[in-house]
Amino acid sequence: MEPVNLKRLAQELKLSVATVSRALNNSSSTSPATKARVVAMASKLKYEPNPHASSLRRHTSKTIGVILPEVANPFFSLVVNGIEEVARDQNYHVLLYLTHDNYEREVAITRLLVGGRIDGVLMSVASASQDFTHLDLLRERNIPTVFFDRVYDGLHTAQVTTDNCDSSYAATGHLIDNGCRTIAHLAVSNSLYIGRARTRGYAAALHDNRIPFDDELVRYAQPSQRQDVAMIQGLLQRRPDIDGIFASVESLAMSSYEACQNLGLSIVTAIKIIAFSNLEIATFLSPPLTTITNQRTLWAKPPPGYCLTQSWKTRRFQPATAWN
Amino acid sequence: MEPVNLKRLAQELKLSVATVSRALNNSSSTSPATKARVVAMASKLKYEPNPHASSLRRHTSKTIGVILPEVANPFFSLVVNGIEEVARDQNYHVLLYLTHDNYEREVAITRLLVGGRIDGVLMSVASASQDFTHLDLLRERNIPTVFFDRVYDGLHTAQVTTDNCDSSYAATGHLIDNGCRTIAHLAVSNSLYIGRARTRGYAAALHDNRIPFDDELVRYAQPSQRQDVAMIQGLLQRRPDIDGIFASVESLAMSSYEACQNLGLSIVTAIKIIAFSNLEIATFLSPPLTTITNQRTLWAKPPPGYCLTQSWKTRRFQPATAWN
DNA sequence: TGAATCACTGTAAACGTTTACGTAAATAAA
DNA sequence: TTTATTTACGTAAACGTTTACAGTGATTCA
Numbered sequence: 001m002e003p004v005n006l007k008r009l010a011q012e013l014k015l016s017v018a019t020v021s022r023a024l025n026n027s028s029s030t031s032p033a034t035k036a037r038v039v040a041m042a043s044k045l046k047y048e049p050n051p052h053a054s055s056l057r058r059h060t061s062k063t064i065g066v067i068l069p070e071v072a073n074p075f076f077s078l079v080v081n082g083i084e085e086v087a088r089d090q091n092y093h094v095l096l097y098l099t100h101d102n103y104e105r106e107v108a109i110t111r112l113l114v115g116g117r118i119d120g121v122l123m124s125v126a127s128a129s130q131d132f133t134h135l136d137l138l139r140e141r142n143i144p145t146v147f148f149d150r151v152y153d154g155l156h157t158a159q160v161t162t163d164n165c166d167s168s169y170a171a172t173g174h175l176i177d178n179g180c181r182t183i184a185h186l187a188v189s190n191s192l193y194i195g196r197a198r199t200r201g202y203a204a205a206l207h208d209n210r211i212p213f214d215d216e217l218v219r220y221a222q223p224s225q226r227q228d229v230a231m232i233q234g235l236l237q238r239r240p241d242i243d244g245i246f247a248s249v250e251s252l253a254m255s256s257y258e259a260c261q262n263l264g265l266s267i268v269t270a271i272k273i274i275a276f277s278n279l280e281i282a283t284f285l286s287p288p289l290t291t292i293t294n295q296r297t298l299w300a301k302p303p304p305g306y307c308l309t310q311s312w313k314t315r316r317f318q319p320a321t322a323w324n
Numbered sequence: 325m326e327p328v329n330l331k332r333l334a335q336e337l338k339l340s341v342a343t344v345s346r347a348l349n350n351s352s353s354t355s356p357a358t359k360a361r362v363v364a365m366a367s368k369l370k371y372e373p374n375p376h377a378s379s380l381r382r383h384t385s386k387t388i389g390v391i392l393p394e395v396a397n398p399f400f401s402l403v404v405n406g407i408e409e410v411a412r413d414q415n416y417h418v419l420l421y422l423t424h425d426n427y428e429r430e431v432a433i434t435r436l437l438v439g440g441r442i443d444g445v446l447m448s449v450a451s452a453s454q455d456f457t458h459l460d461l462l463r464e465r466n467i468p469t470v471f472f473d474r475v476y477d478g479l480h481t482a483q484v485t486t487d488n489c490d491s492s493y494a495a496t497g498h499l500i501d502n503g504c505r506t507i508a509h510l511a512v513s514n515s516l517y518i519g520r521a522r523t524r525g526y527a528a529a530l531h532d533n534r535i536p537f538d539d540e541l542v543r544y545a546q547p548s549q550r551q552d553v554a555m556i557q558g559l560l561q562r563r564p565d566i567d568g569i570f571a572s573v574e575s576l577a578m579s580s581y582e583a584c585q586n587l588g589l590s591i592v593t594a595i596k597i598i599a600f601s602n603l604e605i606a607t608f609l610s611p612p613l614t615t616i617t618n619q620r621t622l623w624a625k626p627p628p629g630y631c632l633t634q635s636w637k638t639r640r641f642q643p644a645t646a647w648n
Numbered sequence: 649t650g651a652a653t654c655a656c657t658g659t660a661a662a663c664g665t666t667t668a669c670g671t672a673a674a675t676a677a678a
Numbered sequence: 679t680t681t682a683t684t685t686a687c688g689t690a691a692a693c694g695t696t697t698a699c700a701g702t703g704a705t706t707c708a
Contacts, residue, residue, distance in 0.1 A: 005664055016688045021666060031686060046461065048439030052385065053664035055376040056693045063419075071408075072401040080395050084422045088429075093441075095387075096420045098408045105412075115372030116694090117417075137370065329694055340658045345696060355656060377694035380663045440664090 004045045013041055024049070055116075063093040065118040067109055069101045069126055069150070073250065075278040076124070079148070083122060092119075099126040101223075107134040113143065120144040125152050127189035127221065153193045162276075164194055167292050168201025171274045172246050174290070176209045180244030180272055184217045184235060186252040198248045198276075217242070225255060232259035236271075247275035253289060328369045337365055348373070379440075387417040389442040391433055393425045393450055393474070398574065399602040400448070403472070407446060416443075423450040425547075431458040437467065444468040449476050451513035451545065477517045486600075488518055491616050492525025495598045496570050498614070500533050504568030504596055508541045508559060510576040522572045522600075541566070549579060556583035560595075571599035577613060 002008055010017045015034065023030045023038035041047075055061040066083055068076050080096070087094045095118060099106040106126045113121060114137055121143055125132075132154050138145045139155060148160040175183050185202045189195040203213050219235055222228045232255055236242055247253040253275035260267050267273055277291040326332055334341045339358065347354045347362035365371075379385040390407055392400050404420070411418050419442060423430040430450045437445060438461055445467055449456075456478050462469045463479060472484040499507050509526045513519040527537050543559055546552045556579055560566055571577040577599035584591050591597055601615040 003664095006666095007664075017665085018667080018689080019687055021664095022687090025666085027667095029684095029686060034686080046435075046438070046464075048435060050380070050440045050664050052376040052379040052440065053693090054666075056374070056380055056663090056695090057665045057667085059693075061376065071395060071404050072398070074396065077396040077401055080420070081422065084395075084420060088421070088433075093436075094420050096404070096408060096418050097412070098405065109412075111370075111372060112417075114370070116374045116376065140370075327694095331694075341695080342659080342697080343657055345694095346657090349696085351697095353656060358656085374694050377663090378696075380665090381694080381696045383663075 004047050005050065009038065009041055009045065009047060012045070013037060059116070060119050061093075061117060062091060063095055063118045065095045065097065065113045065121045065123075067097045067099060067106065067121065067123040069099050069124060071096075071098060075149070075250065075276075078278055079124075101126045101128050103128045103130070110134045110137060114138065114141045118143070120146070122146050122148065123152075124148055124150040125192060126150075127192055127195070129189075130191045150188075150192050150194050161194065164197035165201040165204070167276070168198040168246070168248070169205045170201075171276075171292050172202045172205035173209070175244040175246060175272055175274055176205065176211070178244075178272060181211060182214075182217070182239070182241045183211075183244040183246055184219065184239075184242050186219055186221070186232070186245060186247045186249075186256070188221050188249055188252075190220070195248070202246055221249070221252060225251060228252060228255040229258050229262070232256055233262060236260070236263055236265065243271055245271060245273045247273065250275055250277040250279055250291075253277060257289075328371045329374065333362065333365055333369065333371060336369070337361060383440070384443050385417075385441060386415060387419055387442045389419045389421065389437045389445045391421045391423060391430065391445065391447040393423050393448060395420075395422060399473070402602055403448075425450045425452050427452045427454070434458045434461060438462065438465045442467070444470070446470050446472060447476075448472055448474040449516060450474075451516055451519070454515045474512075474516055474518050485518065488521035489525040489528070491600070492522040492570070492572070493529045494525075495600075495616050496526045496529035497533070499568040499570060499596055499598055500529065500535070502568075502596060505535060506538075506541070506563070506565045507535075507568040507570055508543065508563075508566050510543055510545070510556070510569060510571045510573075510580065512545050512573055512576075514544070519572070526570055545573070545576060549575060552576060552579040553582050553586070556580050557586060560584070560587055560589065567595055569595060569597045571597065574599055574601040574603055574615075577601060581609070581613075 006017045006020050009015075009020045013020065013034075015038070019030065019034065020038050023035045024042060026035065051061070055063075064083075064087060066080065068079070071077060071080055084094050086092075097109045097112075099109065103126055106129060111134070121138060123145060125135075125147065127150065129152075132152050135145075135152055135155055139157070144157075145155065146158045146160060147155070149162070151159040151161050153159070172183060172185075183202075183206070185199060187195050187199055190199065199218065202218075206213050216239065217235075219231060222231050228251070232252075236259060245253075245256050247256060253273055256271075256273050257267065259265075260271060265271055272290075274290045275292070277289065279289070279291065330341045330344050333339075333344045337344065337358075339362070343354065343358065344362050347359045348366060350359065375385070379387075388407075388411060390404065392403070395401060395404055408418050410416075421433045421436075423433065427450055430453060435458070445462060447469060449459075449471065451474065453476075456476050459469075459476055459479055463481070468481075469479065470482045470484060471479070473486070475483040475485050477483070496507060496509075507526075507530070509523060511519050511523055514523065523542065526542075530537050540563065541559075543555060546555050552575070556576075560583060569577075569580050571580060577597055580595075580597050581591065583589075584595060589595055596614075598614045599616070601613065603609075603613070603615065606613045606615050
């Protein structure tokens with residue numbers, strides 16, 4: 001079985017490979033007649049160009065790499081959906097890599113991508129990352145990079161993020177307005193800009209309401225969900241005065257639900273929970289979870305240059321809960 | 325700025341390109357001394373091989389294409405997680421494509437992949453597909469293909485699926501055992517094997533319990549979630565005798581929750597709902613949703629040849645609900 | 649000593665495309 | 679008609695890697 005490539009088409013049509021190639025890329029200097037013959041034969045033999053040959057020659061792959069912590073998470077699911085959709089519309093391909101918040105994995109993946117496999121990178125940094133030198137390689141090799149959500153502010157590139165500090169301030173304030181006085185903050189990482197921003201908003205809200213900042217109340221995500229639950233249970237047992245939880249990611253909210261259930265603590269009555277989340281079915285949770293939702297924003301056109309910070313709008317307090 | 329490729333390394337080391345290539349692929353016939361020199365220089369210059377050149381030459385890309393209806397869905401999220409993990413372990417790359425259950429999209433994507441971009445395809449067929457000729461192209465071009473969950477039984481390849489008929493029989497039986505007599509079945513598609521199998525199990529359970537099969541009670545998913553809710557509301561209003569719903573996918577269960585809420589119908593008391601679902605937080609739903617869970621199975625080794633049907637285990641009735 | 653083997657390296661072709669350049673015929677301008 | 683221009687196509691090189699093959703010393707064996 002002969003392969004279907006340009007050479008094959010050329011033989012079949014008694015033309016040169018170059019002419020066939022030009023005809024298919026509807027270059028200007030090809031006669032309409034042969035162009036028609038070529039496309040007819042191409043569709044007859046179901047010709048599909050070999051992308052590796054083309055990428056090698058053109059130095060572009062029409063492929064973008066997407067590096068995420070995980071995909072089993074409503075927020076990142078939405079992100080992947082959006083990325084794939086836009087990519088497909090532009091005839092781009094999406095290579096997906098998951099770090100599972102593992103630093104070594106992130107480094108290994110980044111290294112893989114600098115060989116020319118992709119034309120650009122979309123990335124949400126792993127929360128376990130402390131050292132970001134591996135990301136500098138992306139700029140050294142001139143690979144356009146956009147950070148989103150969990151951004152790395154060290155590299156001077158485009159980034160897409162929410163107004164984390166502001167939203168966290170509002171979320172914490174919302175708990176305070178509803179009577180909470182001892183509010184735990186469950187954070188992802190303090191080496192990431194996003195983590196620091198959310199903690200900053202939390203602290204600012206406490207300060208403006210004359211509530212002392214208590215270091216013991218700020219806890220960080222563990223490597224596994226199981227450990228998260230244990231950590232939260234421990235915290236709630238050590239500090240029975242806690243009457244509010246501000247979770248900076250959805251999974252920590254769910255772990256809080258589980259911890260409260262295990263301890264027999266009534267959510268809403270005893271402890272109110274608010275979280276950054278994109279869970280569509282938050283209303284059907286028992287009790288409904290108050291969420292801060294990252295709204296999807298569409299870029300009408302690419303940003304001018306690569307050093308712009310675009311932020312998501314966040315819609316606050318979605319949906320209505322039992323206590324607000 | 326000179327590019328970092330084999331030629332560059334060869335110049336730097338005063339060796340031929342071939343020797344450098346052999347040293348890096350630790351071929352047998354290279355002296356340990358030069359091999360060491362080469363890898364040292366490669367890591368110094370942060371050399372990464374160009375995958376397109378390599379793929380072109382080797383006729384393999386170490387890349388698999390994954391074609392899914394969507395990713396914003398706990399089941400497919402889990403699937404993507406698993407695929408990416410195994411792929412990364414084997415040094416493979418994952419190209420992700422989403423069909424959004426759109427037939428034309430699926431055809432277009434399939435065509436894209438036959439040009440040699442990928443070494444194999446993992447696919448869950450779009451529910452809107454009626455015609456499967458586009459999939460035959462995959463076999464014509466000898467592209468290894470594995471269908472999962474929403475399988476296409478026309479092509480004689482490996483497929484991974486749940487014991488749909490059996491699980492549906494059990495799920496429907498579970499509703500009947502709990503007193504339901506008028507059970508609606510919300511299905512995805514009847515052109516897909518999976519859809520037919522699930523409906524078959526539903527019908528068999530009715531039959532074995534001497535409940536007549538009622539065509540009006542079998543409804544199919546609509547293009548949008550909003551329309552699903554409207555469809556279910558319509559059904560429930562037309563047929564107030566419905567006391568059970570068997571949803572063949574999670575989103576239809578969630579739409580049922582919404583429909584019941586809109587109509588003021590009490591789930592559990594008035595209507596019991598059971599669904600295929602991988603929603604981890606199903607217990608936290610109000611009321612908890614009874615689910616049939618697709619358990620993840622690991623293939624210890626690839627199947628012998630490509631015409632084996634491997635099935636998932638399904639764990640039934642997870643988690644415990646208020647009514648069972 | 650000569651032939652045979654071995655370890656290592658270089659030469660060159662190939663993978664399938666794209667594209668600068670050359671060339672021939674056809675057309676336009678003189 | 680001759681000359682310039684255009685149109686359409688072919689030739690060949692390039693992209694970066696792999697690999698069959700050949701070549702070169704060095705070592706081994708007879």
